[in-house]
Amino acid sequence: MEQSLLSFINTLRQHDVRISTSETLDALNAAAVVGYADQSLLRQSLAATLTKTHADKERFERCFELFFNARGESAQSASPQDKPAPSPAAGEFSLPDAVASDPDVAAAMDAPLVRAATEGRPSTLAVAIQEAADEMQLEGIRFNTQKGIYRRRLAEAAGIGQLDKAIEALKAIESDSLEGPIEWLEQRRHELDMAARDAVEHQLLLNANAAGRSIQQQALRNTRLSALEHYHLKQLPPLIRALAKKLATRHRQRRRIDRRGKLDMAKTLRRNIAYGGVPFHTYWKQKRRDQPKLYVLCDVSGSVSTYARFLLLFLYSMSEVMPRIRSFVFTSQVFEVSELFDRNPAEQAVEIVNQRWARGSSDYGSSFKQFADEHRGRIDRNTTVIILGDGRANSADPGLEDLRDIYHRAKLLLWFNPEPRSHWNTGDSEIRRYQSACHYVAECNSLAKLERLLDRLLTILR
Amino acid sequence: MQQSTASSAVSEFIDGFARAGYIASEAIATTVFLAQQLQRPILVEGPPGVGKTELAKATAEHCALPLVRLQCYEGLDESKALYDWKYSKQLLYSQVLKEQLHDILQGAQGLSESVERLKSFGDIFYSDEFLEPRPLLKALREPQGAVLLIDEIDKSDYEFESLLLEILSDFQVSIPEIGTVAAVTKPTVILTSNNTRDLSDALKRRCLHLYIDFPDRALETRIVQSRVPEIPAALSRQLVGFIQQVRELDLKKAPAVSETLDWARALLLLHAGSLSRELVESTLNVILKFEEDIQLVRPEIRELLKGLD
Numbered sequence: 001m002e003q004s005l006l007s008f009i010n011t012l013r014q015h016d017v018r019i020s021t022s023e024t025l026d027a028l029n030a031a032a033v034v035g036y037a038d039q040s041l042l043r044q045s046l047a048a049t050l051t052k053t054h055a056d057k058e059r060f061e062r063c064f065e066l067f068f069n070a071r072g073e074s075a076q077s078a079s080p081q082d083k084p085a086p087s088p089a090a091g092e093f094s095l096p097d098a099v100a101s102d103p104d105v106a107a108a109m110d111a112p113l114v115r116a117a118t119e120g121r122p123s124t125l126a127v128a129i130q131e132a133a134d135e136m137q138l139e140g141i142r143f144n145t146q147k148g149i150y151r152r153r154l155a156e157a158a159g160i161g162q163l164d165k166a167i168e169a170l171k172a173i174e175s176d177s178l179e180g181p182i183e184w185l186e187q188r189r190h191e192l193d194m195a196a197r198d199a200v201e202h203q204l205l206l207n208a209n210a211a212g213r214s215i216q217q218q219a220l221r222n223t224r225l226s227a228l229e230h231y232h233l234k235q236l237p238p239l240i241r242a243l244a245k246k247l248a249t250r251h252r253q254r255r256r257i258d259r260r261g262k263l264d265m266a267k268t269l270r271r272n273i274a275y276g277g278v279p280f281h282t283y284w285k286q287k288r289r290d291q292p293k294l295y296v297l298c299d300v301s302g303s304v305s306t307y308a309r310f311l312l313l314f315l316y317s318m319s320e321v322m323p324r325i326r327s328f329v330f331t332s333q334v335f336e337v338s339e340l341f342d343r344n345p346a347e348q349a350v351e352i353v354n355q356r357w358a359r360g361s362s363d364y365g366s367s368f369k370q371f372a373d374e375h376r377g378r379i380d381r382n383t384t385v386i387i388l389g390d391g392r393a394n395s396a397d398p399g400l401e402d403l404r405d406i407y408h409r410a411k412l413l414l415w416f417n418p419e420p421r422s423h424w425n426t427g428d429s430e431i432r433r434y435q436s437a438c439h440y441v442a443e444c445n446s447l448a449k450l451e452r453l454l455d456r457l458l459t460i461l462r
Numbered sequence: 463m464q465q466s467t468a469s470s471a472v473s474e475f476i477d478g479f480a481r482a483g484y485i486a487s488e489a490i491a492t493t494v495f496l497a498q499q500l501q502r503p504i505l506v507e508g509p510p511g512v513g514k515t516e517l518a519k520a521t522a523e524h525c526a527l528p529l530v531r532l533q534c535y536e537g538l539d540e541s542k543a544l545y546d547w548k549y550s551k552q553l554l555y556s557q558v559l560k561e562q563l564h565d566i567l568q569g570a571q572g573l574s575e576s577v578e579r580l581k582s583f584g585d586i587f588y589s590d591e592f593l594e595p596r597p598l599l600k601a602l603r604e605p606q607g608a609v610l611l612i613d614e615i616d617k618s619d620y621e622f623e624s625l626l627l628e629i630l631s632d633f634q635v636s637i638p639e640i641g642t643v644a645a646v647t648k649p650t651v652i653l654t655s656n657n658t659r660d661l662s663d664a665l666k667r668r669c670l671h672l673y674i675d676f677p678d679r680a681l682e683t684r685i686v687q688s689r690v691p692e693i694p695a696a697l698s699r700q701l702v703g704f705i706q707q708v709r710e711l712d713l714k715k716a717p718a719v720s721e722t723l724d725w726a727r728a729l730l731l732l733h734a735g736s737l738s739r740e741l742v743e744s745t746l747n748v749i750l751k752f753e754e755d756i757q758l759v760r761p762e763i764r765e766l767l768k769g770l771d
Contacts, residue, residue, distance in 0.1 A: 020667050026500060033499045034468040034492075041469055044492040049500075052666035054507065054657075054673050266541070269549040273587075277553040380659050381536065400712060408658050435754055436712040 001036055002028060008067050009050065015063055017056045023049060039068070108169040111162035114185075125158075125188075129195050132157035147200055155196040163189045293382050294318070294325040297371060299389030300353065301331040301362035304418060308358055311388045311418060312350045314450055316341055318386075329353055332363035334371045362389065364430070365397030372402035376409070384412040384457070388444075390419045391431035398430040404437040412460065413437070416444035416453065471495050475524065484513065484520035485677075485685045493672045494521055494650075503630045503651035505615075505661070505669035511718020512674045514654040518611035521650060528604060530649070531611045532597035534618035540625055544635055546594040552587050588639035598629055599643065607647035615665075616655040623665050630668045677719065679706050685719060690726040700737045701726060703770045705749065708759060717749040725749050737770070739763050 005028065009019055026049040034045045043064055051057045108114065113128060136157050167185050170178050267283040298315045300308045312329070319325045319341045326338045335357055341349050379385065385406055393399075407413045415438045417424065417431060425432045435441050442453055475491035486494075494517075497504045506514045522529035532543055566583075570576040595603060601610035615623070629635055633645040653669065655661060677685060679702055686698045702722065709716045717725075725748045734741055742763050750756045759766075 018663070022667055026502065026670075029500055030496050033496065038469050040488065041472065041492060044489045045496055047489070048493040048496055048504075048670040048672060049502075052505070052663075052669070052671045057671075057673055266546075266549060269553060270547065273549070273552060273556070276556060377660060408656075432758075433712045436714045436758070 001031075005031060005046075008046075008063070011067055012050060012060060012063050015059050017051060017059050017063075019050055026050075102169075102173065104172065105166075105169045108162070108166040111159070111165065113159040113162045114166045125192055125195060128158040129154065129192070129199050132159075133199055151193075151196050151200045154200060155193055158192060158196060160189060160192050160196075163192065293378070294384050294386065295328070295375065295379070296325060296386045296388065297328045297330055297334065297367070299331070299362050299387075300329045300358040301360060303362060303392045303394075304390050308354065309350060310445075312353055313346060314388065314416075314444075316346045316349055318454065328371065329357050330362070330367040330371070331357060331360045332366055334367050334374070361394050362392070363396055364389070364391070364393045365399035365402075368399035368402040368406075372405055376405070379406055379409045381409075381411050383410045384414065385410045386414045386416060386457075387438075388416050388418070390417055390429065391415070391424075391434050392428050393430045395428045398433060400433055400437055403434065407437045407439070412439050412457075414439060414457070415441040417441060418445045419443070420445060468495070478524035479520045480688070482520040482523040483688060484516055485681060485688055486517070486520070487677075487681065490517065490672065490674065493670055497652075497670055498525075498650055500670070501633075501648050503653055503669045504672055505666065506652060506654045506672045506674060507657050508674035509676065509716065509718070510656050511720045512676055513719055514674060515611065515613055517674075518609055518613075518652040518654075521652065522609035525609065525650070527606060527650070528608045529611060530597050530601040530604070530608050531613060533613045534615050534622070536617060536619060538618050538622055541596070543596050543598050543622070544625070545596055545599045545637060547588070547639075548592045548594050552592050555592075556587065585639065590640075593637075593640070598626075599635060601649045601651075602629070602633060602635065602643060602645040604649065605646050607645075608649045610649045610651045612651065612653045614656060615653045615661065616658045620662070623662050627664055627668065630665070676709060676716070679703065682706070682719065682722060686722060686726050689723050690730060693726050693730055694735065697729065697734065697736055698726065700770055701729065704737060704742070704766055707766050707769055708749065711758060711762070713750070713755045713758065714752045715750075715755065721749045737767060739767060742767070 006024070009024055009027065013019055027046055030045040030049045031042060034041045036042060043061075046064070047057055047060055051060045113125075116125070116128075132154055136153055163185060167182055167189065170182050170185070262285040264283045264285040268279050268281070269277060271281055271283060272279050296315055296318060298308075298311050300312065304311065315327050315329075315337075319327055319338065326336065327341055328334050328336050337349070337353055340352060343349075344352065391398075403413070415431070415434060419429070419431075421443045423429070431441060442449075444450055444453055472488065472491045472495050475495055476486055476488070479486040479491065493504055496502070506517060508514055518531075519529060521527075566579060567576050570579055593599075598610070601608045612626070615626075630651060633648045634642050636642050676682075682702045682705070683698055686693065686702060687695070690698070705717050705722050705725070725745065728745055728748050729737075729741070732741070732745070743760060746756050746759060746763075750759060
């Protein structure tokens with residue numbers, strides 16, 4: 001039993017549950033304490049010792065189910081994902097002799113996969129899928145978006161075409177007596193298709209967290225300049241620069257005032273005990289202040305195109321004032337632009353961002369997910385996250401879960417919405433739902449408002 | 463140990479918790495049982511208000527052990543968590559004892575003899591007498607063992623986590639002036655976290671992990687009935703049903719179990735027999751703590767109440 005426990009732990013590790021040796025020992029001890037007879041007790045004991053996060057626990061449940069229940073039954077069911085309907089017996093499929101002797105039909109029926117199906121060897125289907133999967137290197141699948149193509153290719157490689165041909169050949173004859181067999185074959189075809197889907201999804205599950213996760217962020221293709229009012233270009237930057245400078249000076253002054261302190265009595269006494277308690281050395285209470293970290297995500301999609309330049313300039317001005325800011329732009333993917341902003345003057349930087357990334361409609365769901373996945377570990381109580389966007393999710397997944405996760409981790413999660421308040425919650429705007437996962441949602445569509453917000457933010461972050 | 467004793471021990475925990483007013487699922491009881499068997503700390507995670515802290519209290523009550531609680535916060539350090547020296551007392555004594563010192567050292571020849579004499583008195587100022595035990599040390603020194611609750615560990619700093627490692631794995635602390643203090647009886651340690659940041663792997667590795675989610679409808683009804691026994695059964699079912707639906711909405715802060723209980727008590731005070739729209743509207747602030755949330759739920763009340771039937 002210990003051996004199978006160890007191989008179970010191995011399975012868990014393959015599913016990216018990190019298990020150390022000491023945890024393995026814990027699990028073995030726990031199993032020794034509770035025994036193997038009561039499955040739910042064993043499951044809970046192993047869960048408590050082996051998994052250390054909620055996500056791990058879910059993976060654990062799945063693996064436990066797969067591992068122990070698949071072992072408990074015989075190894076008969078080839079696809080453990082979907083329990084297939086009881087496989088059809090060979091006798092269920094029969095063609096009238098007249099039809100069967102038709103040369104087209106006979107040829108189609110003779111294909112190995114069709115033959116296996118009609119002769120009632122359902123395991124052949126599973127084997128065909130498995131072989132096809134090996135052959136086409138299904139392990140290569142990395143992303144959710146590849147599911148469709150892999151599924152189709154897999155089904156084809158497994159020989160779905162043979163079934164199609166057989167069905168076509170039967171249909172060509174146009175006889176009522178053939179409806180049954182056609183339906184039967186179509187069912188097999190569906191089963192094969194489903195099996196291919198399961199295999200792809202299974203592989204994707206296995207791969208989901210593997211090395212390929214670090215998504216290669218290929219720069220989107222260059223697009224033509226988005227149409228923007230030109231007077232913005234000339235008027236805004238100097239204004240924003242002035243604003244940034246003003247805020248920077250005000251901010252600096254405040255920091256200096258903070259350096260005065262209180263006497264740290266305990267420490268002063270402790271260090272002066274050697275002198276009979278006469279405070280030769282004084283120690284001051286120091287408020288250790290971790291430098292605030294700031295992440296800003298800016299929506300540059302079509303729906304905010306009128307505001308995009310404004311938002312980007314805002315972003316740029318903030319990167320001038322705040323030393324530890326990291327700037328990102330997103331439409332359906334998130335790109336970091338901090339370095340770009342450091343290297344280029346405002347107008348140029350904004351131009352480059354617009355050229356490279358501003359296109360298409362925003363996908364908040366995938367953007368937030370990507371951002372959360374990549375930066376989750378770095379977001380802590382010193383981090384402020386600001387999102388600049390109109391919260392129009394185009395009726396797609398708003399990514400609320402990921403945003404909420406960031407909200408719980410960060411010191412502050414702010415949303416600056418360039419839309420006037422009267423437009424909020426109209427149409428596909430999800431700002432109302434986002435409000436539940438933000439500390440504060442503010443309207444921000446003029447320089448005056450921008451200044452106020454930024455000023456308040458700097459005050460809080462001090 | 464035999465399997466039958468294990469499962470009976472687990473059900474004993476469930477009963478014991480129930481007597482302490484804590485309705486525990488099997489997973490919770492199993493984990494506490496294992497923690498005591500394997501002498502491992504438990505790391506309890508879950509949304510706020512699902513009874514993580516209560517679990518420690520119930521464990522203490524069930525096992526008849528004292529509960530030592532350490533509330534974590536930013537800036538918590540060893541002088542507040544582990545031990546401190548009583549500086550003022552040390553200072554006072556050193557002033558008072560000056561005279562005595564004079565007597566002791568009288569007649570000593572030279573410096574080295576004086577030092578020799580002083581040495582024979584041991585480390586007076588760094589002894590137990592002047593040691594101020596803080597929660598962690600206190601828990602280790604309880605002769606019968608204790609339940610040590612380290613609450614909201616995610617609020618503390620990374621440095622503090624490392625400080626805990628020695629205590630959590632070996633149940634001992636090193637005090638430079640005294641030496642290593644090992645636990646008399648190993649305490650049952652319960653750490654809670656709201657998951658506002660990831661804890662270090664080293665810490666997680668040493669703990670059993672327990673995730674407590676919001677209870678389902680049946681469990682929450684039992685909790686309400688156990689904690690607020692005076693409430694009519696029909697009302698408690700209604701109110702739990704309502705809360706469960708409210709949790710499905712996109713709220714800034716979903717109502718916790720403790721808020722369900724508060725609401726039950728509030729409704730009891732109002733002599734309510736069943737939920738009505740006006741009643742819910744006027745008491746909504748008991749379960750929702752953000753104005754935005756209240757505004758979101760208020761127009762939905764009628765729908766939510768309809769969903770109860």
